Amino acid sequence: MSGTIEALYIFDQHNNIILQHIYRSRPPAARTLLPLYLAHPTPRPSLIYLPNTLPPTLLFSLEHSQLLFLSPTSADTEPLLVLEFLHRVVDVLEDFLGAPLLATKIEGAYDVVAQLLAEMCDAGAVSNTEPNALRDVVEVPGWMGKLLGGVGLPGSSPALGPASGTLALQKQQIGLTQAATGPALPWRRANVRHTSNEMYVDIVETLSVTIAPSGRTLSAFANGSVAFTSKLSGVPDLLLQISAPGGKMGMEKAIDLPVFHPCVRLARWKEKPGELSFVPPDGRFVLAGYEVDLLPDTSNSVIANAAKLYLPASVEVTTSLGPVGAEFEARLLLSTKFPGSSSHSSSSGASRGGGLGSRLGSSPSAFGGSSGQPALEDVVVSIPISASVRNLTDLRASRGEAHYSPGDSTIEWRVSTKAAATPSGSGGATLRCTIVGALSEEEDEERVNGVSFDAASGDYSDDAYQSTAVTTAKKVKSTKPPDQRDLRKVQQNATLMPSSATVSFSVKGWLASGLKVDSLTVNNRTSKGLGEGVKPYKGVKYLTVSRQGVEIRC
Numbered sequence: 001m002s003g004t005i006e007a008l009y010i011f012d013q014h015n016n017i018i019l020q021h022i023y024r025s026r027p028p029a030a031r032t033l034l035p036l037y038l039a040h041p042t043p044r045p046s047l048i049y050l051p052n053t054l055p056p057t058l059l060f061s062l063e064h065s066q067l068l069f070l071s072p073t074s075a076d077t078e079p080l081l082v083l084e085f086l087h088r089v090v091d092v093l094e095d096f097l098g099a100p101l102l103a104t105k106i107e108g109a110y111d112v113v114a115q116l117l118a119e120m121c122d123a124g125a126v127s128n129t130e131p132n133a134l135r136d137v138v139e140v141p142g143w144m145g146k147l148l149g150g151v152g153l154p155g156s157s158p159a160l161g162p163a164s165g166t167l168a169l170q171k172q173q174i175g176l177t178q179a180a181t182g183p184a185l186p187w188r189r190a191n192v193r194h195t196s197n198e199m200y201v202d203i204v205e206t207l208s209v210t211i212a213p214s215g216r217t218l219s220a221f222a223n224g225s226v227a228f229t230s231k232l233s234g235v236p237d238l239l240l241q242i243s244a245p246g247g248k249m250g251m252e253k254a255i256d257l258p259v260f261h262p263c264v265r266l267a268r269w270k271e272k273p274g275e276l277s278f279v280p281p282d283g284r285f286v287l288a289g290y291e292v293d294l295l296p297d298t299s300n301s302v303i304a305n306a307a308k309l310y311l312p313a314s315v316e317v318t319t320s321l322g323p324v325g326a327e328f329e330a331r332l333l334l335s336t337k338f339p340g341s342s343s344h345s346s347s348s349g350a351s352r353g354g355g356l357g358s359r360l361g362s363s364p365s366a367f368g369g370s371s372g373q374p375a376l377e378d379v380v381v382s383i384p385i386s387a388s389v390r391n392l393t394d395l396r397a398s399r400g401e402a403h404y405s406p407g408d409s410t411i412e413w414r415v416s417t418k419a420a421a422t423p424s425g426s427g428g429a430t431l432r433c434t435i436v437g438a439l440s441e442e443e444d445e446e447r448v449n450g451v452s453f454d455a456a457s458g459d460y461s462d463d464a465y466q467s468t469a470v471t472t473a474k475k476v477k478s479t480k481p482p483d484q485r486d487l488r489k490v491q492q493n494a495t496l497m498p499s500s501a502t503v504s505f506s507v508k509g510w511l512a513s514g515l516k517v518d519s520l521t522v523n524n525r526t527s528k529g530l531g532e533g534v535k536p537y538k539g540v541k542y543l544t545v546s547r548q549g550v551e552i553r554c
Contacts, residue, residue: 003081004124006073008089008117009033012103013066019106021117024124027072028053037061037070047079062086065101081126088129092116095131096140112140132189132281185235187263187281192529194231197536199280201240201287201520202227205511207549209294209311220294220309222512222544228287230280232522232536234529239521240276240287245514248273254513255290264288292513310339310512312376313505313546317383317554319497322434325490328497330431332381332415338374338510374510374542381413381431382502382548389496391436399429437496502548511542 007027010019015038017030028050036050037059048059055074060082062069069086090101096112097105106113115138120129128134205224212218230236244254251274260266261278264287268277276288294309314333321327385392391406400415415429517540522530 011068200229237523237526383411395433503550
């Protein structure tokens with residue numbers, strides 16, 4: 001099975017072709033493939049087989065920022081290779097053109113995009129896809145070149161001085177050298193220089209928890225990613241040490257299915273789990289990803305005691321309340337007693353050149369909070385409502401704001417953690433409402449008989465319409481006893497009750513898995529170009545998020 005890329009087509013939000021790049025063969029035209037792709041119902045798969053084309057074609061697709069990327073191939077190709085190539089194209093274009101990726105940006109910088117696509121794939125074979133290495137071989141015009149180009153002058157005019165020609169010659173020589181021998185580190189640019197040397201570690205975990213109606217946890221996972229920002233001169237050699245509850249055994253149990261950036265030395269990780277040795281790319285990148293099973297391991301008492309499942313926000317739903325079972329109540333439980341949080345772990349090295357700081361607002365993506373004082377924020381409870389429910393009445397929330405409109409499929413309840421918290425570190429709130437289902441035959445008859453209408457004059461009397469339910473019930477004789485009617489309503493309302501509820505929240509300064517960064521050091525013996533006596537500033541941030549990831553079934 002080969003891995004060849006025949007062509008790349010990019011469409012805008014109106015399905016107009018804005019770029020097409022042919023690598024090899026004669027693939028079907030963009031105007032031929034687009035109708036065949038749109039003929040499939042949504043959600044469309046990322047791989048579609050088109051037998052009616054000549055020859056039969058495999059069509060790979062990726063949608064990003066309202067742009068559609070299509071790549072056809074007529075040969076038997078490894079699917080993951082083509083899909084990963086499409087993702088790399090998106091990442092590289094965002095790195096060079098800026099995020100979000102828009103059609104106008106691609107059209108305005110077609111010369112840069114054409115160079116990038118030619119360097120990333122050569123005659124159908126994927127070659128250089130690292131943004132840092134591409135910056136050494138792809139010339140991006142600066143603001144002076146854009147200004148001269150706007151008035152019709154060449155951007156590389158000799159009037160700009162000898163420095164411009166020298167720089168272009170150096171880039172050409174670097175490109176020829178790398179084309180012949182390949183870069184020593186494909187993921188890092190050459191001759192990197194920074195006035196202030198800094199490095200930051202951001203660990204983000206996304207929860208996925210399912211709880212049964214009995215309260216037993218069915219599954220609990222945390223998908224984590226380690227984002228690293230490197231602003232270091234030269235070629236630094238770094239060592240990042242991560243620990244987990246339970247020591248070495250806890251680390252082996254905690255991190256499951258790890259994935260690493262190509263810069264990570266796998267032999268070091270296999271020998272000593274928890275140690276990441278690498279030469280980082282310049283800028284921000286994803287260093288590693290992992291999955292953690294949050295359910296305690298009952299086979300090992302040490303790990304089980306250290307890895308008990310803790311949720312800072314949960315909800316309990318009680319259904320079929322009231323005389324006819326038409327009410328339900330949701331009780332939100334909050335707790336800010338985060339296990340493993342300590343004040344000294346984040347404040348010991350917050351000064352420049354020291355150990356690891358907890359970076360409060362040091363960058364636009366700063367999370368706030370620290371490992372000593374985690375902050376619970378953005379608590380939202382979502383309760384799906386059956387499509388058979390006609391309306392919700394008497395929506396009462398003890399704290400926060402609850403929103404629902406007829407026709408919506410979900411109740412959204414936002415609760416402020418400051419208003420719901422108590423000095424003991426725990427708190428809560430309740431939400432209660434009444435559901436209104438479809439009208440039964442008897443209720444429909446009561447509603448019709450409750451309004452008198454005079455066909456001759458065109459007037460109607462609303463006295464009966466505004467009367468109470470007791471008065472209306474007297475006018476209509478029911479053939480069923482009251483107890484049997486109430487029992488039937490209870491059974492009907494039971495089918496309208498919510499079957500689950502989800503909780504969304506974010507915790508700054510705490511990780512559900514218990515992972516933490518112990519140290520981040522620079523190996524001065526193997527590093528090059530950093531400079532003697534330079535102590536980079538270091539920072540660490542933790543964030544745990546649940547985007548409707550905690551599901552409680554009723």
